[in-house]
Amino acid sequence: MILAVIGIAPAQTDKVKLTIDTSKSGAKIDRNIFGQFAEHLGYGVYEGIWVGPDSKIPNTRGIRNDVVAALKAIRVPNVRWPGGCFADEYHWRNGIGPHRAVTLNPNWGGVVEPNTFGTHEYMDFLDQIGAEAYLSVNVGSGTPQEAAEWLEYLTTIQATTLAKQRAANGHPAPYKIAYLGIGNESWDCGGNMSPDYYLSQLKIYSRFVRNFNPAQQGKDQMLKIAVGPGGNEPRFIEWTESIMKAWQNHQWSWDLQGLSLHNYTVVRWDNKFASVGFGESDYAQILKSTLEMEDLVSKYSGIMDKYDPQKKIALVVDEWGSWYAPLPGSNPGFLVQQNSMRDAILAALNLNIFARHAGRVRMANIAQMINVLQAMIMTDKEKMVLTPTYHVYKMYLPFQDATFVPVNFNAGVYTHEQISLPRVDAIAARDTTGKLWLEITNVDPNHAVDIEVTGIPGKKASGQILTAPKVDSVNSFQSPNTVVPKPVSAKLESGMLTLRLEPKSVTVISVE
Numbered sequence: 325m326i327l328a329v330i331g332i333a334p335a336q337t338d339k340v341k342l343t344i345d346t347s348k349s350g351a352k353i354d355r356n357i358f359g360q361f362a363e364h365l366g367y368g369v370y371e372g373i374w375v376g377p378d379s380k381i382p383n384t385r386g387i388r389n390d391v392v393a394a395l396k397a398i399r400v401p402n403v404r405w406p407g408g409c410f411a412d413e414y415h416w417r418n419g420i421g422p423h424r425a426v427t428l429n430p431n432w433g434g435v436v437e438p439n440t441f442g443t444h445e446y447m448d449f450l451d452q453i454g455a456e457a458y459l460s461v462n463v464g465s466g467t468p469q470e471a472a473e474w475l476e477y478l479t480t481i482q483a484t485t486l487a488k489q490r491a492a493n494g495h496p497a498p499y500k501i502a503y504l505g506i507g508n509e510s511w512d513c514g515g516n517m518s519p520d521y522y523l524s525q526l527k528i529y530s531r532f533v534r535n536f537n538p539a540q541q542g543k544d545q546m547l548k549i550a551v552g553p554g555g556n557e558p559r560f561i562e563w564t565e566s567i568m569k570a571w572q573n574h575q576w577s578w579d580l581q582g583l584s585l586h587n588y589t590v591v592r593w594d595n596k597f598a599s600v601g602f603g604e605s606d607y608a609q610i611l612k613s614t615l616e617m618e619d620l621v622s623k624y625s626g627i628m629d630k631y632d633p634q635k636k637i638a639l640v641v642d643e644w645g646s647w648y649a650p651l652p653g654s655n656p657g658f659l660v661q662q663n664s665m666r667d668a669i670l671a672a673l674n675l676n677i678f679a680r681h682a683g684r685v686r687m688a689n690i691a692q693m694i695n696v697l698q699a700m701i702m703t704d705k706e707k708m709v710l711t712p713t714y715h716v717y718k719m720y721l722p723f724q725d726a727t728f729v730p731v732n733f734n735a736g737v738y739t740h741e742q743i744s745l746p747r748v749d750a751i752a753a754r755d756t757t758g759k760l761w762l763e764i765t766n767v768d769p770n771h772a773v774d775i776e777v778t779g780i781p782g783k784k785a786s787g788q789i790l791t792a793p794k795v796d797s798v799n800s801f802q803s804p805n806t807v808v809p810k811p812v813s814a815k816l817e818s819g820m821l822t823l824r825l826e827p828k829s830v831t832v833i834s835v836e
């Protein structure tokens with residue numbers, strides 16, 4: 325595979341040639357890379373998912389019907405909950421039963437946490453959208469006992485006091501918990517731990533936080549995910565080395581199956597970029613920054629390869645996406661931002677990085693699902709709007725569990741001011757029925773690109789393109805269809821596919 329290389333391609337060209345070698349195939353693109361993250365933060369859970377059974381907003385047992393329908397349509401594979409930093413202050417007993425404790429959410433605006441959305445409501449929500457549970461247990465301010473009891477409450481079929489309590493709260497059958505995160509950013513908001521301290525906690529939690537569900541004792545066992553790095557700094561390399569080295573020599577009594585990576589596209593934490601009303605300079609800077617994901621994934625995959633050459637442990641990018649300045653007038657602790665055409669391109673570039681590393685990156689969770697950071701969906705009381713990022717996830721549906729097929733291309737260069745980026749990005753894959761799919765992104769906001777793809781076995785090509793009038797075009801409650809996919813025409817003759825990519829666009833094509 326020849327990947328886009330910044331700076332060595334010739335000056336701007338109107339044509340990009342791609343070659344697909346359909347005789348070769350790579351790893352499975354795990355559908356879990358399209359996972360979501362829903363934290364108790366701002367309007368992410370309350371209002372975004374949960375309106376309560378007495379709300380005028382149509383709901384099923386308190387969960388918004390419009391949001392459920394939209395999420396079902398993108399086949400969300402898993403939802404990470406309850407945080408984030410919130411998870412390390414979450415005490416699950418506050419969120420079960422008829423009388424909920426009212427607590428605080430000091431991380432996110434210091435607001436009151438009503439705990440009306442708790443364990444059962446989360447599991448009901450997952451059931452309604454058809455996703456798996458990815459639970460994050462409290463390592464920062466909780467105890468192994470509290471976490472172990474949560475799992476016993478959720479999963480045992482024995483008539484224990486906790487199982488009886490679960491039944492009394494409406495769910496006699498055990499729940500399935502597919503993924504378990506042990507802590508969150510334990511090097512920072514999760515307790516500022518050193519690698520050694522975290523490792524000692526990890527071993528204890530991994531040992532005692534058991535899943536008793538009889539259906540999960542074999543190949544469907546719950547996968548445990550440890551806190552991993554959060555950037556490029558030497559401390560994160562040390563952290564990753566410590567965990568992977570310990571795992572390589574681990575005793576029977578503890579184990580893990582995933583290591584997380586957090587990486588936001590932010591450029592600078594103070595004076596963050598705006599999510600609306602920006603121009604090409606911000607566009608180029610943000611996309612340059614987002615491509616750093618490739619370096620991080622390569623770097624940490626390399627470290628993991630040293631200790632785990634068989635790739636038993638997944639790299640789980642369970643927080644990623646754009647992080648901009650809060651929208652004016654919003655609570656700064658609620659992380660409300662708009663979502664533009666730039667975010668659609670950003671999403672496609674990151675999903676393509678994960679797909680290229682599919683052998684190691686087997687799960688990822690964009691931050692966050694609704695009303696927070698790079699959201700799929702935004703709501704305002706009874707109104708709901710689907711963001712450009714949502715449309716990318718919908719267009720990428722065929723890539724869920726598809727098999728990666730190598731694409732060779734010279735990306736060309738898009739230049740703005742001091743920044744040069746690969747002009748085009750592309751991936752290909754065969755879906756579970758054997759159909760070939762191709763995704764091509766045109767990063768250049770000013771020039772269309774004519775694409776020629778050779779090596780295409782088939783007679784007919786069809787697909788969709790997502791583009792918009794401007795890089796900062798958004799879908800709003802008033803104009804929800806500014807950035808929506810439309811059909812794209814492509815010609816397929818004698819094994820050659822030709823199509824024109826509009827400026828700043830994401831295109832997905834299938835070949836039959």
Ligand code: AHR
Nearest residue numbers: 407408409410508509691
């Ligand atoms: O997604 C928002 C926050 O970002 C999460 O709570 C935390 O894990 C990360 O720092």
